[in-house]
Amino acid sequence: MELTAPARSTQRRPGVRDADGMAVASFVLGLLGLLVLNLVLGPIAIVLALASLWRGTKRRARAFLGLALGIADVVVLTVLVHSGGVWSFGG
Template sequence: MHLTAPANRRTGVRDTDGMAVASFVLGLLGLLVLNVFLGPTAIALASVALWRGTRRRGRAWLGLALGVADLLVLVAFMQADHTVSWSF
């Protein structure tokens, strides 16, 4: 039982690092398409990664910032078009 604990700990850190990278990628992609879905997802993944102590804190913070930027872009386009959604 003692041998499985370090393996689980390494897997947990790897999972949080993956969440940090995924939040960055989804936040970046959300600036172009589906920002109403990808923005909150990037924010949630970055928050969980930071809370769990990821080693990739910079990417998690960038993912969080990009997720917020996704929502701000959505609000800006909604205000400009006076609609609920926007398109190219």
């Protein structure tokens, strides 16, 4: 009689893989938003981070970093607009 290990299920909830991708995209866009186009990339990073957290991403830390960077993009934009009328670092 041969003993074999039980097959592990690799099935995940639908949408978790997409949520993981959204968490990474949020982080990358939030980071880029600090350098260029913070008017556009900051809010997109925030939305992607919140959507990935809502969908149950396994990359929660990356999603929270993307959320923080997206908020930082909006704060930097606000400071720049109030200090000198500049809309974005890149534009």
